[in-house]
Amino acid sequence: xxxxxxxxxxxxxxxxxxxxxxxxxxxxxxxxxxxxxxxxxxxxxxxxxxxxxxxxxxxxxxxxxxxxxxxxxxxxxxxxxxxxxxxxxxxxxxxxxxxxxxxxxxxxxxxxxxxxxxxxxxxxxxxxxxxxxxxxxxxxxxxxxxxxxxxxxxxxxxxxxxxxxxxxxxxxxxxxxxxxxxxxxxxxxxxxxxxxxxxxxxxxxxxxxxxxxx
Numbered sequence: 001x002x003x004x005x006x007x008x009x010x011x012x013x014x015x016x017x018x019x020x021x022x023x024x025x026x027x028x029x030x031x032x033x034x035x036x037x038x039x040x041x042x043x044x045x046x047x048x049x050x051x052x053x054x055x056x057x058x059x060x061x062x063x064x065x066x067x068x069x070x071x072x073x074x075x076x077x078x079x080x081x082x083x084x085x086x087x088x089x090x091x092x093x094x095x096x097x098x099x100x101x102x103x104x105x106x107x108x109x110x111x112x113x114x115x116x117x118x119x120x121x122x123x124x125x126x127x128x129x130x131x132x133x134x135x136x137x138x139x140x141x142x143x144x145x146x147x148x149x150x151x152x153x154x155x156x157x158x159x160x161x162x163x164x165x166x167x168x169x170x171x172x173x174x175x176x177x178x179x180x181x182x183x184x185x186x187x188x189x190x191x192x193x194x195x196x197x198x199x200x201x202x203x204x205x206x207x208x209x210x211x212x213x214x
Contacts, residue, residue: 022060024050029067030074034115038068038123068123075116085144087151093158093211094203100148101174101199108178109189118183145170158210166210173202 015023028049032041043064047054061067085100107113146167152158158166177198181187190198 021050021052021056025052025057025060026067026070026074030071030116033068033071033119034112037119038064038126071116072120075113075120085148087148087155089155089157093152093207096148097203097206098199100145101170101202102195104145104171104174105178105190105195105199108175108182109195111189114179114182114189117179121183157212159212161210166206170202170206173205174198 025046029041029046032045032049036045041064043054043057046064046067047057050057061070085096085103088096146163149158149161149166149170150163153160153163178190178195182189
């Protein structure tokens with residue numbers, strides 16, 4: 001009779017105290033920027049909200065500008081990560097594109113995301129030099145939308161077009177309803193039925209122009 005050795009779960013090593021403090025600082029900074037705006041947020045306020053000393057904050061981040069840049073990177077990362085529909089040759093384009101756009105609309109309906117985007121947009125307009133480098137890095141990374149379009153073109157199911165150009169057009173079809181009115185005019189996020197209407201119309205317009213009769 002054979003016996004099996006008991007399976008031992010591999011526990012992850014606990015986070016170091018310095019790592020936990022850094023995470024607390026970042027969370028506090030995001031909340032302060034979101035609720036108070038860039039100008040009113042100070043390193044003192046961030047330290048107080050994080051429950052650490054001001055020196056600890058400066059040990060992790062040399063300036064408020066560095067924290068703000070990190071916030072912009074996280075904002076972009078949230079947006080990019082929200083669109084993770086990989087192109088599939090065996091599924092209709094309309095089905096895939098609708099799923100992709102509904103994911104994007106779900107993110108754009110998040111109040112915290114809109115608040116952070118509003119703070120970031122205001123600061124980019126107020127001090128473009130401060131945000132220029134980070135915005136350029138965001139543009140260089142591309143998005144899930146562009147990657148999906150490129151894959152569909154390579155598979156011969158969309159006409160030949162610059163994927164980045166077509167991606168900007170598609171984003172515009174969505175954001176004109178579900179981002180810019182909320183960021184600039186403080187309109188409420190779209191309800192589910194409205195999101196579906198925006199997604200369906202964008203899919204129809206996009207594939208009507210770029211599709212090859214999928």
